[in-house]
Amino acid sequence: MPAIASRIRIVLAVLGLGLALSGCGYNTIPTLQEQAKARWSDVQNQYQRRADLIPNLVATVQGYAAQEKNVLTAVVEARAQATKITIDASQLTDPEKLKQFQDAQNQLTGALGRLLAVTENYPDLKSNANFLALQSQLEGTENRIAVARRDYIDAVRAYNTALRTFPTVIWAKTAFSGEQPMAEFTASEGSDKPPQVKF
Numbered sequence: 001m002p003a004i005a006s007r008i009r010i011v012l013a014v015l016g017l018g019l020a021l022s023g024c025g026y027n028t029i030p031t032l033q034e035q036a037k038a039r040w041s042d043v044q045n046q047y048q049r050r051a052d053l054i055p056n057l058v059a060t061v062q063g064y065a066a067q068e069k070n071v072l073t074a075v076v077e078a079r080a081q082a083t084k085i086t087i088d089a090s091q092l093t094d095p096e097k098l099k100q101f102q103d104a105q106n107q108l109t110g111a112l113g114r115l116l117a118v119t120e121n122y123p124d125l126k127s128n129a130n131f132l133a134l135q136s137q138l139e140g141t142e143n144r145i146a147v148a149r150r151d152y153i154d155a156v157r158a159y160n161t162a163l164r165t166f167p168t169v170i171w172a173k174t175a176f177s178g179e180q181p182m183a184e185f186t187a188s189e190g191s192d193k194p195p196q197v198k199f
Contacts, residue, residue: 028162028171032155032158032162033182036155036182037089039152039155041089046148049141050142051083051108060130060131065121068118074115075108078110081104082104082108084104092182153184156184160181
């Protein structure tokens with residue numbers, strides 16, 4: 001009988017410890033970290049979707065506006081640069097890597113903007129069904145990128161906050177002392193100024 005009572009006490013102690021750990025925030029840090037990594041995957045998927053649309057868009061524009069070779073070349077080069085810079089989940093704590101990624105993506109966004117502006121000079125292109133479909137997909141993808149970035153920023157904010165607030169700061173300083181805050185996206189240069197509209 002004493003052996004059974006001893007085993008019951010051990011089982012109850014283990015259950016009690018498990019409940020205490022689950023209620024005190026021990027699982028919060030790894031849970032939030034995994035959520036942020038998942039949101040980063042969403043960001044990468046949307047940028048890849050955009051990169052996959054670009055060759056078809058360039059080919060369609062090329063058929064109508066071959067004389068716009070400089071703009072088309074800039075888009076192709078920006079796409080190559082943007083797809084060359086990748087960040088995996090283990091590098092999310094390096095703000096410099098994230099800045100390089102963001103800068104490459106911003107260059108591609110600018111090149112695409114110039115390409116779409118040039119297409120205004122070609123009425124036949126603007127009415128082409130393939131071009132209209134690609135343009136619509138690209139606009140939808142840009143919206144998806146914005147949503148994925150917002151979700152990533154929210155997930156990183158929650159994770160970084162958990163590393164610095166009570167009671168999870170106790171676990172951050174002990175059991176998860178090697179975990180660093182994750183880097184966030186920053187505003188693009190000039191995004192604080194509204195675009196100029198000319199009529």
